[in-house]
């Protein structure tokens with residue numbers, strides 16, 4: 088019988104799981120469908136709540152998993168079929184060069200999340216005005232020093248695609264409140280002349296140091312928080328008119344903005360239902376992988392021997408993905424002992 | 425002013441839902457996110473108007489505030505709020521049903537009275553709600569005789585609804601209670617603002633208020649959701 | 661962008677029941693004549709009935725008629741089309757939403773439909789719910805190739821701005837053929853007919869008539885319309901086109917009222933999409949009935965001079 092573990096997805100959750108198994112003497116095959124490891128973490132410029140250098144942080148993790156002797160990394164690779172049961176799975180992998188069959192004891196699914204393209208939000212002029220971008224595009228702009236110059240007004244729009252039954256998902260994406268604060272701070276740091284406005288419904292920043300981080304944005308970086316979901320963004324000559332209700336006052340307000348940043352939803356990874364079908368495990372109503380029990384078995388899928396890690400189960404931040412990766416690793420280790 | 429929650433109506437909404445024939449659904453889904461108000465044309469011209477607040481009062485059961493408000497009668501029925509609402513709440517339908525409920529409580533009859541004429545004189549007599557009659561003398565002067573224009577365009581001088589058609593809509597009106605409703609509210613001239621004395625004007629935050637509209641005693645309405653706005657108020 | 665699946669659902673029938681509009685008939689008859697003639701040219705024969713009445717929307721939203729009174733009125737009007745086995749074509753956003761929304765309601769509520777039919781039966785009619793209601797603008801979009809083939813008076817050099825109107829796009833966010841926030845089908849039609857589209861900031865703003873606000877809350881109504889008109893004026897189109905006679909009346913008439921009240925100078929001609937299509941398809945000038953229009957009459961004449969009478 089095999090002693091190997093298959094890890095699907097080379098984001099931070101998958102990388103962590105692979106490392107932990109290797110450190111405990113297990114063998115791992117880590118498959119990643121893209122060319123590079125790192126997942127969405129690698130697309131960020133900075134991390135909340137301490138403004139860590141994302142590129143450096145993720146590079147360190149990638150390096151250490153690459154140097155682990157018992158981890159075999161296969162990029163451009165996806166799972167094609169899966170037979171068997173806990174302790175004895177036969178999996179067929181489609182690699183860049185062909186197919187390959189392996190026998191593994193455990194499987195960890197760490198397929199991450201997909202960032203929603205808010206094309207349905209025509210009221211926000213997304214897709215029409217180049218000055219309306221998503222938060223992920225903002226990370227890229229920040230990394231490439233393309234943020235607006237001078238006395239620019241920037242509006243950050245919360246809950247785009249989240250908490251929205253009509254055009255998106257009913258759930259809350261959990262971390263966009265925090266990363267929008269991060270973006271407002273990044274904006275102010277990059278351009279001290281800029282004026283930043285965050286439009287929110289409620290602030291959901293739950294984690295160590297998160298509340299303080301939001302307050303930091305308000306207190307130290309003069310970010311203006313306006314309670315009200317943005318109703319529309321209208322193009323008007325060179326400006327964007329952002330209209331919302333300031334619901335703590337009860338009056339509509341308008342910001343003439345130079346850039347509008349949409350905090351779009353974290354949705355299930357592309358093809359999650361198909362992957363679940365191949366593995367024979369359950370997904371929830373949205374397509375995230377379903378845990379066996381939400382409180383004490385968060386990394387167990389509906390099938391013994393298959394474990395879940397990171398943002399493929401629900402929207403989550405890096406720290407939680409890492410924690411889940413570690414727990415999934417220790418579950419997998421029990422099967423190869 | 426300290427509000428007493430015990431004064432709110434605990435189950436009005438649940439009771440109202442079936443009466444409103446499905447037009448007042450899913451208010452409990454409202455997130456209080458304010459997207460509706462941010463896009464609302466009425467809110468953009470008068471700050472006290474706020475659809476979000478009206479929904480809030482409905483769900484909480486503070487109906488006195490909704491029903492006795494002027495704001496309930498300020499919606500443009502533009503459906504803009506519905507078109508952006510993340511929860512698909514069709515607020516203009518709420519307003520429509522709420523106005524009926526408010527009338528039941530004795531509010532707003534003077535507004536409806538102003539509109540009743542269209543139903544009585546045009547809709548039921550001619551089958552067409554908008555008549556050729558021009559209120560605005562200037563418009564009349566510019567346009568002239570509309571029947572001539574119709575004829576030039578190859579249409580009959582007047583659009584006529586057949587006798588059978590007219591009989592049928594009158595029958596619908598009689599059977600559905602619309603006619604008796606109109607009888608109730610007809611027959612009383614509205615007061616003119618100019619006839620009010622200063623003391624009355626002070627009390628009246630609103631419009632000319634007749635004591636009675638038809639056989640119904642009307643109640644005062646107030647700006648319950650804040651200071652009224654609009655240019656007219658700013659100048660006054 | 662128009663939704664292809666919705667557009668594909670619109671038929672191209674030989675005949676269609678032509679549902680007239682109160683405002684169109686009595687204030688802007690050109691909408692009626694152009695609507696009728698253009699459909700004929702495009703190969704769809706309109707069918708009239710003098711038994712049709714107002715859709716009932718106004719008295720309903722004026723709260724004079726409760727839904728119990730307006731449901732049968734809707735059912736009666738739709739049954740006229742059903743008797744002829746035809747779908748219904750309307751000229752007005754209000755008629756569209758009202759007939760659609762209340763028709764839909766009855767179709768999905770057997771109890772209400774049953775009691776409405778009791779009343780219908782008393783007058784020898786029946787409401788089945790088989791006639792689909794289409795807005796004439798939707799029909800035009802469906803027939804856009806036929807329009808392109810039949811353009812006789814290209815709108816060359818004519819600057820046209822659009823106003824879609826709330827009750828089609830907003831109220832019909834799941835049923836209209838285009839996106840509620842970023843519609844483009846009218847722009848497409850204008851370009852097909854050779855016109856130039858002029859964008860303006862307040863395009864998607866409401867016309868301000870607010871159903872009854874223009875009567876009961878005139879100040880609010882005028883103030884809102886003025887915002888809109890200011891934005892239109894800035895873009896300075898030759899024509900502002902609407903697809904709803906009620907918006908038409910508001911935008912046309914309020915200009916004159918504002919000019920009178922504030923000594924302002926709003927002079928943009930407002931015409932209905934039927935009239936624009938009629939113009940392009942080469943209908944005789946009296947058929948367009950521009951004489952019934954109030955604002956920008958001179959500019960209308962200029963346009964006619966430029967593209968040929």
Ligand SMILES: Cc1cc2nc3c(=O)[nH]c(=O)nc-3n(C[C@H](O)[C@H](O)[C@H](O)COP(=O)(O)OP(=O)(O)OC[C@H]3O[C@@H](n4cnc5c(N)ncnc54)[C@H](O)[C@@H]3O)c2cc1C
Nearest residue numbers: 096098099100120126127128134135199200397398404405
């Ligand atoms: C704009 C933005 C800003 C953020 N800022 C922060 C921040 O400041 N701090 C913070 O803690 N978090 C932040 N996050 C969240 C952070 O990106 C996630 O918590 C983290 O990326 C989750 O890691 P993961 O491994 O679960 O998923 P991912 O990073 O999504 O990685 C999943 C990997 O799996 C691969 N994969 C998917 N499906 C398959 C398959 N079928 N087969 C093989 N491979 C597959 C993908 O290609 C990807 O490489 C931010 C997120 C966004 C969108």
Ligand code: SF4
Nearest residue numbers: 249259260261263264
């Ligand atoms: S985390 Fe904040 S911005 Fe994101 S969906 Fe939740 S409440 Fe909205």
Ligand code: SF4
Nearest residue numbers: 454455457458460509
């Ligand atoms: S937009 Fe919808 S959910 Fe948000 S406050 Fe308005 S009604 Fe409620």
Ligand code: SF4
Nearest residue numbers: 464499500502503505
């Ligand atoms: S329908 Fe009424 S509440 Fe809704 S946006 Fe229009 S005016 Fe405002």
